[in-house]
Amino acid sequence: MIEGGISKLDLKRRNRMQVLKAVREKGPISRVDIAALLQITRAAVTIITNEMIDQHILEEVGEEPAEPNGSTRKGRRKILLDINETYKFVVGVYVDEKEICIGLTTMNSAALEKKTIAYRPGSLDIPTLVELVWETTQHMLSASCLKPSDVLNVGVGIMPSMFQAMRYKTGLEQQIRFPELQTQMEEKMGVPAYCNSAITEFAMAGITFGESHPQVENQVFLYCDSGQRYHAIPMLGGYTIPGLLENENYIEQLCVKLDGKKWGGYPNGSVRAELSSEAMQEEVAPFFSQEQTPQLWKLLEGDLSRLTLGELMTAAETDTVLQPVTDGLLLRFVILLYTLYSVYIAKYLCLFQFGFTPENLEQLRACAREFGGDAFADAILLSPIQERYRFLCGCAYAIQTGFYERGGLA
Template sequence: MRTMDQSVNGINMLGVKIKNRSSILYLIYRSGGISRKEIANKLNLTPAAITLITTDLINEGILVESAVEQNNNRKGRKEILLDINRKKYATIGIYISTNKFQILCMDLNSTVIFEDTVFTADCHKKSSAILDKVCSILEHNLIYYDIVRTRTILGVGVSVKGIVNSRAGVSINSYNVWEDNVNVVEYIQKRMKVPAILTNNICSLAHGESFFANMEHPKDMLFIKYGPGVGAARVFYQDTLSVFDFNAIQLGHTIADPNGAICECGNRGCLETIAGYDAIERNAANILSSKLTPYLFSYTDGNAENLNIKNIIKAYNDGDKLIEDILDRSIYFLSIAIKNSMCLFDPKSIILYGELFENEKFRKNLYIHLSNYSGYEKVTFSGFNLQLETQGPASTIINYFFENGGLIDIKD
């Protein structure tokens, strides 16, 4: 029988083991090939400990060795480097939004094995029908691409908008994707027999950002996503970081104009009622004419039903004055929301993500507005616009695998 002290010790020993394995895995992953000696130096662990842990990781098939010529005068001497067995694994990312989902499977080189966009209007927003469709398509592809037989599936990362209890795996309020309180993780784990993690969509984008930008543990970051709505995720931690430590912030529902339009959340004048794509499209539709908006008029054949953010941005670039006014108003309120977030959260860095930031004129104008405020130099733009919707949840699974030292199993 174990005494209390021993079991506490046992837990501590396991905790240390996982932490060391986790640090080694992250370091090797980020370096893309590194010697045991260098690992020992960088992590401040003894060479004996490194040998012990990496031998385990090789035996488990997580690490592989490769020999490379040493870059010095001693000809013929080879150095042994360790790398993650990147092609052995597959990770799956799913982004579920209103009436569609996107699905992606990739290996640990971030090489995409398959991806798909599936429409779900026929599911009538019933979670059971949507999740059944998600899993059926996943099962089909995993067999079609011979993944079940040839690789180890690390898990399924799922992202959905709205309020999520990530630790419980429950989508609490998705604002119209499906009903309230859907236990997504339970459904997927039961059916697919692989680990699953559910996160709020912005938190999942932020996971992807920190993962793909190789950020050394983003201890203190605010990630803001713009388009079609506005949302943010905050990560702030002291000691160890987990994929569950990202908090969603409903930035789009902060009030910008108390007398403004009614928002889907029920309040009036939220930032989204000014800067959201729906609002921009509505405002553009109101003034669409050959006289007032000649460029947009020609791109849409004068038909408001053909309006979308792409042709609005095109007209903005080409110089439709009234379209510029609409977007400048969005930029103005967006910059205020960013500045207010800086005051509220005081993050070390702020990263802006979204397709409109790919547009030079839009980005430049936003930056001009931001530069009126102190602290604007903390703001940077993501280099992964439009990629992280599915790569984000896929990277959540990789992060989860690494942070648990390569020891993950389905929770019962």
């Protein structure tokens, strides 16, 4: 006999997840409005929300505001519910080839404590990382007058540059040691651990990070790996598209200039041929000198290999000889963004690790507005997670995966 269907626990988790999602995106919101939004009975919503209030996951935050026009509603005004941001606290960890960043946040990812620990390249292994996270967390909890039982979970983000160090051989294949890291972290910390690529976690945090009630929208997370290679992670409805992350170089095969330059096995005018670090250096090299481009020379300290599009845009404001080259590269970058914007029907394009300043962003948007209109230009944003708060990628991932997707159940 084949058993099927959904268990009572899975059904309960799914219903709670839907309620939490409604409160997160629409809150503060009343039970009546949750029922209407989810198309389930008010009685069911009352049972679910009352249970989560007893667990301190949700809290009543007062009555709905009076009507702006001064009209009065008959009967009692609706009681509004919201997420209790101090229900539990979350530990976030970010790891790259040079440093570990650890932080403690509330349920809405508001940072309470953080610490960055530098280490010698090649000296970090899993037991050492786990011990550092545990010791640092104990100090942070003590400083915030919290107990270990106040921690909900821990999220760990590993940068791709660390993947090779995190691999082990199984026969002819190599696998990333996330399961081993997760097991050791959970045993030491005493709470669930969620480990993933830091880039995937940054993408999940996305442009709505830090908002009290973010809306789940299609977006594309575009990043530049150590200033060299382009990668894009499409997020549809808040989730990555399976399969695309394995094909890491698909973004560099896109065409951004008809009859453009050739590069190895890439199509003519590809991102790799036109927008890679090497391609930009090749275009700038004929002008690069302390005499012709003093501002760019100063920004790069005379080292052209450090060139980024953002620095080129900044320097071109005074180094006018660079303006034609900058305009051409900027247009090609905008074409790349418009391609992703159109293909994935993206509400936002979130840029990470490009070194753009707010002034660069406005210049980029001006070019995008001329090329594709206001909606396209306004969709372009910089990642909201600042460099010294990179541990927030782990927090956002742990909260989404270990809280919302589980309906607040352990």
